[in-house]
């Protein structure tokens with residue numbers, strides 16, 4: 001597809017020129033505001049399978065020019081939704097060293113330092129991500145808000161390799177680790193709403209689950225992620241830093257955000 005960026009002439013306000021869904025309904029992210037919330041007693045704790053990967057299970061860590069991503073094995077899946085949603089990849093959105101706020105979802109207008117997304121597709125109905133990505137019941141993404149605070153040994157399991165993927169389309173193999181440990185302790189407390197991919201083509205195909213509780217990484221870990229990467233290829237003469245890779249909150253319209261917790 002056409003080139004797109006987070007700022008400048010191909011920035012988010014121009015996406016809809018080449019990607020019409022980006023100007024459509026049910027867009028993500030949103031500001032999760034108290035007045036939109038409705039408690040739903042039928043929302044069960046998120047149950048995930050096979051997230052605890054062993055070191056001999058290699059994962060591909062890559063810089064795709066828009067984010068840092070980790071490709072995930074198809075044995076990883078969510079088992080508590082009406083269909084099985086099989087993991088495809090996880091990636092991050094972050095701010096910059098000068099503007100450390102870079103989450104996509106905000107909570108009552110509070111923007112967190114960063115956000116992790118674990119992308120899954122409905123493998124009961126579709127054979128792969130490509131076939132699922134534009135279907136209304138195609139995707140389920142788990143969102144984890146990230147604050148700067150305590151050092152995270154789990155994030156370090158991939159951050160220590162980040163200088164091997166400084167430039168666009170670079171990839172390295174890293175030993176598997178426990179992806180469950182990147183999620184908050186409580187998988188029973190979350191926000192739930194129907195939304196979209198937050199990058200072009202912005203298909204309204206995502207069942208969003210944003211966990212209520214954030215996780216923390218240290219300031220050095222945040223700066224490593226926010227300053228190590230470029231969205232340009234290694235051989236390009238003028239390197240373009242990869243940071244501030246978050247879309248602003250979109251109109252909620254008449255959408256309600258369901259919550260799995262009372263207080």
Ligand SMILES: NS(=O)(=O)c1c(F)c(F)c(S(=O)(=O)CCO)c(N[C@H]2CCCc3ccccc32)c1F
Nearest residue numbers: 066067069088089091117119129141196197198199
């Ligand atoms: N925030 S978000 O909406 O979850 C989200 C991103 F922000 C994001 F950058 C990516 S990307 O890294 O692939 C960069 C360009 O799409 C994805 N990829 C998804 C959707 C596109 C097709 C595809 C195919 C295989 C695996 C994952 C994906 C993404 F879903």
Ligand SMILES: [Zn+2]
Nearest residue numbers: 091093117198
């Ligand atoms: Zn994302």
